[in-house]
Amino acid sequence: MNDGRGVMVFGEVSESITYELLGIGRSLAAALGEPLSCVVLGSGIRDQARELIAFGADTVSVVDDPLLKDYQADAYVTVMHRLCQEQRPNILLLGQTIAGRDLAPRLAFRLHTGVATDCSELAIDPTSRLLLQTRACYGGNVRATVVCPDARPQMATVRAKTMAALARDDSRTGDVIDLDAGIDASCLRTRIVDESRETATGVRLEDARVVVAGGRGMGGADAFKQLDTLATVLKGAVGASRAACDAGYAPASAQIGLTGKVVAPTLYVAVAISGASQHMTGCSRSKVIVAINKDPAANIFKEARYGVVADYREVLPAFTEMCRELLE
Amino acid sequence: MDIVVCVKQVMDADTPPSGFRIDARANDVVSTSGLPPVINGFDEQAVEAALRLKEAHGGTITVLTLGKDLALDVIRKPLSMGADELVVVWDAAFEGGDSYSTAHGLAAAIRKIGTYDLILCGRQASDGDAGQVGPGIAELLGMPCVTFAKSITATDATVRIERAIPDRYEVVEAPMPCVITVSNELGAARYPTLRGVMAARRKQPVTWNAEALGIDPSTVGAAGARTKVLRLFLPERGGECELVAGDTPEQAGKRLAMKLREAKVI
Structure with a gap:
């Protein structure tokens, strides 16, 4: 099982955590001497891929499909599961967002691997080369450093604002890969029947x-x-x-x-x-x-x-x- | 409608940092406060959600827990709130589990319970704060899962869940059976009634070990765990606090503003 390579970031186009994930992902990839990739799922999102390269990704996989417009676990887990099996990352980072909190455990169980949620520190152990995942538990009263010794990918969700994004560098180059979602509506067992976004007034x-x-x-x-x-x-x-x-x-x-x-x-x-x-x-x-x-x-x-x-x-x-x- | 609610006994979340210590050898948190353990708050709210559904649709509520050294008075609380049955899963094979292997144990127990329309869990436990067991059970049982419910209503073969998502209103429909995790926005759990407490005392929990579940011991406990805790430690606290005083609270307020201005904070 211990055959993963590369750091993969699950990017969310509307969330600033994506840039923070690319920032820490870059430094973990450097420590391992492995590449950093980013995966984005959504509908009409292809234009944003270049930006992810400017913020640190070596390659960006874009899965653009109307079925992926809203985050829905069944579709996202299916696509991410297939992608992980094809690309076999060593490390997979997600944001501790609404989508990330829902997706990460589902995906981890389907991949038969472990995930450390809500991490605020990530590092590579120089000896074991394992991902050291430090997270809060007991409501923040206690901190734990966790590893996933054998299963791959080593998965972590990362708390917002704990990692620094890199400065945007538009001279960076990288490949954008378009991938088919390979799903149809029948994979969705749940259905969003009503939805609205609160209009923010004043400062977010x-x-x-x-x-x-x-x-x-x-x-x-x-x-x-x-x-x-x-x-x-x-x-x-x-x-x-x-x-x-x-x-x-x-x-x-x-x-x-x-x-x-x-x-x-x-x-x-x-x-x-x-x-x-x-x-x-x-x-x-x-x-x-x-x-x-x-x-x-x-x-x-x-x-x-x-x-x-x-x-x-x-x-x-x-x-x-x-x-x-x-x-x- | 038959509902299984997964609950976990945890250290009281109100225990201050002075009320526990870290056992570095066992990588465990040990309560020293004398406060009794409690049912995880989100899990109690999952029990509350189940009771509301039972009031509307009838059926039975089976409470399922997996853990060591459980206090019978504590884990009986859902019964005293109105749940019907209590299943307790434990043996040494479950020792040292993580979210991954614990969900395997619970999923096996749910298979053995056999008849259910819904499985409810708290969104996360107040000790591990991982939030994985609910979605994990759904994966293991091949069921859909909806997380962070603030209200649940059922019609025939489907449930409607309003999710607690910041800045957004989202209602999801799911077929049954499915797993739903409950968030605190659902509202406070009810208090047990005296009659409920008396009735709960007469009920004996059903206890199952790994063998009774017919589960492969290598999938549970430390053997089945995917993650390993290297170190537990206390977070560093911030530095010194400069207390701003005054002859009156009003003066202290004014001085605070001036202090922040001097420090160029505002």
């Missing part, structure tokens, strides 16, 4: 330079609106802990953490957030974390650069107002 949370996030300690949906004011002043976006989303204070799309979004802004203002590990996994890469919390023992103060120990209700209006004055 994942891309925001400043994120103002609230926790369950905010106390209610109305209180959460105060965070909107601060976010507007700081030209940022509003996020929330899972507890705040579950309590109905904030929409699910605002959730930051292990099962939500990953953000890495310049400034992360955590208001009434205790800082549970599963939340911190979604924001710990922020450049500066600021915490406002009335509990001096809250974990968030172990992670924050600046903090105020007080009830946010008494701090936030003055803080917001002062920020407004300073930024005028």
Whole structure:
């Protein structure tokens, strides 16, 4: 079984993680002296292949088919399974995205191999030449380094914003290979019957330079609106802990953490957030974390650069107002 | 409608880092908090999803768990919430399993249970956080799988699943039988009633070992695992936090803003 060669990236055209995967993929391929390929599945996506070469891929396999327009597990697993059997990669990297979280385990089981999900560090062991896959577990309280000793490919899904993309280099050359999907509609056992995309207003949370996030300690949906004011002043976006989303204070799309979004802004203002590990996994890469919390023992103060120990209700209006004055 | 729900006993996810230690030799996390173990939160919500379907369509709910040193009071909780049967799978052959080999054990048990329309799992367990067992079972049993359900409704031979996907609304229809993984957006699991607790106490779990499942021991436990943990360790925490104080909280707030301005953060 131990006959794989090359690093393969499962690219998603709409996700910036693809460039991060190519970045880490390039360095793993260099460590192994093996090539880096990228596979993209979709409909009407061929134009984007050149860009993947500019960001580091040696070859790009494009599987362009109307049946692949939306991610649907049955179609994607079938195509990726066949591709892996044909190209026999040593390593296969996917993003820890909605599609990646669904696809990676299905594909791994079909290939009879293992996968480490939600990795935030990847390296090649110089002795064994195995992929060292480091990931969070226990809600982020513990980290584990895992290997897949025998089965191939060695598969990992990678958390957003943990790997650096390469600078775009349009002078890079590489081959674009068009492949047939080789599937028909009969392979789809499930069917998307209704679908809509929420239209984002203002700054996208994942891309925001400043994120103002609230926790369950905010106390209610109305209180959460105060965070909107601060976010507007700081030209940022509003996020929330899972507890705040579950309590109905904030929409699910605002959730930051292990099962939500990953953000890495310049400034992360955590208001009434205790800082549970599963939340911190979604924001710990922020450049500066600021915490406002009335509990001096809250974990968030172990992670924050600046903090105020007080009830946010008494701090936030003055803080917001002062920020407004300073930024005028 | 007959439903199998897979559940896992885990260390209480609210255990603070001071409440456990890492056993480096066994590569295991050992609770020192004295807190009792719990059913994984997402799995409890999978039980809740099953109970809602049972209320609408009737049928039976079989709860399936695979694990060592299980606390009977803990794993009986789904019964006290309203599930009908409990199947516990364990023997030494399952020791040292990863997601891959654990799913093989659970899939074998589901085959033995035999009649089911739906298999529900939590989206991931709060200890391993891998999120592989549900989709893995679907692959092993050759069934479709829909992940991250926030609501499930059934009509005749199909189920409709609204998925919890950030910034998107997606409803998927799947034929039965299929596997569905449940996300926290489904809503809180119900509390057991006193009557439920009493009834659960009278029920004995069905216990199966590898032989009872007729499973090849090389496919389960450490023997069947595809991945190996080299090292478990605690993450490094961030540096020092500078606490900004003031005569009043308002003043502290103002000072915080000025501090951020000085540091060119805003």
